[in-house]
Amino acid sequence: MKAILIANPKGGSGKTTLSTNIAGYLASRGQHVAVLDLDRQKSATLWLAQRPGELPVIWPLQNGEGKRAEAADWLVIDSPAGLHGKNLEHALKLVHRVVVPIAPSLYDIQASYDFLQALGEMKAARKGRVQIGVVGMRMAPRTRAAVTLEQFLRQLDMPVLAYLREAQLYVNAAFEGKSIFDLPSYQAEHDVAQWATLLGWLEAGTD
Ligand SMILES: Nc1ncnc2c1ncn2[C@@H]1O[C@H](COP(=O)(O)OP(=O)(O)OP(=O)(O)O)[C@@H](O)[C@H]1O
Ligand SMILES: [Mg+2]
Numbered sequence: 001m002k003a004i005l006i007a008n009p010k011g012g013s014g015k016t017t018l019s020t021n022i023a024g025y026l027a028s029r030g031q032h033v034a035v036l037d038l039d040r041q042k043s044a045t046l047w048l049a050q051r052p053g054e055l056p057v058i059w060p061l062q063n064g065e066g067k068r069a070e071a072a073d074w075l076v077i078d079s080p081a082g083l084h085g086k087n088l089e090h091a092l093k094l095v096h097r098v099v100v101p102i103a104p105s106l107y108d109i110q111a112s113y114d115f116l117q118a119l120g121e122m123k124a125a126r127k128g129r130v131q132i133g134v135v136g137m138r139m140a141p142r143t144r145a146a147v148t149l150e151q152f153l154r155q156l157d158m159p160v161l162a163y164l165r166e167a168q169l170y171v172n173a174a175f176e177g178k179s180i181f182d183l184p185s186y187q188a189e190h191d192v193a194q195w196a197t198l199l200g201w202l203e204a205g206t207d
Helices: 015-028 043-050 066-071 085-094 106-121 144-154 168-175 185-193 196-203
Strands: 002-006 033-037 058-062 074-078 097-102 131-137 160-164
Touching: 002 015, 002 085, 015 033, 015 043, 015 058, 015 074, 015 097, 015 131, 015 168, 033 043, 033 066, 043 058, 043 168, 058 066, 066 074, 074 085, 097 106, 097 196, 106 131, 106 144, 131 144, 131 196, 144 160, 160 196, 168 185
Parallel strands: 002 074, 002 097, 033 058, 033 074, 097 131, 131 160
Antiparallel strands: none
């Protein structure tokens, strides 16, 4: 079983959007996917509850049920804002990849930098067991936010795996329990293309 944690200290950075779309992508590839929702707001669980029965199944897991994911090919963990300390270390034990979505503001970039630095110093990351990558959320390349983010990340040696533009497509898909990968390509093609490097990184070495 391969497992991914989506985490960021800031609220509203795009964790649930990223988690649900990663889960939707993997399910669309015929993988057995479970989503573990660590957030008391239960947004990922709500998304799953809206999901139409004819779409590829994604299995919902609640806090404490992580062990039940062993039968799955993939476990995607959505986490609450501010996950840190022991809870973060516990979640890290379950995964081999961490994806950190960052919203386009100086405050988000600064707080995320501090988080990434702390994450990089944790044992799982230091030993190379867990790899960490960043996604510029609601961000376009070469904007001020993107350039600033890259300046910060240069000090950490962590890659920006994608810039995902702000698009109503994500908002509308979420209302229906869908990911952008569940939409017809004439609607989603442009946004799906922005995921290529991120998806390659998630799947690298997992065959
Ligand atoms: N690329 C995008 N385009 C448009 N809207 C987006 C995009 N990414 C996220 N959003 C919107 O931004 C808001 C916050 O996103 P999301 O709920 O995924 O963040 P979160 O980090 O899970 O928040 P919380 O910390 O509250 O759990 C949501 O309304 C979501 O629809
Ligand atoms: Mg969320």
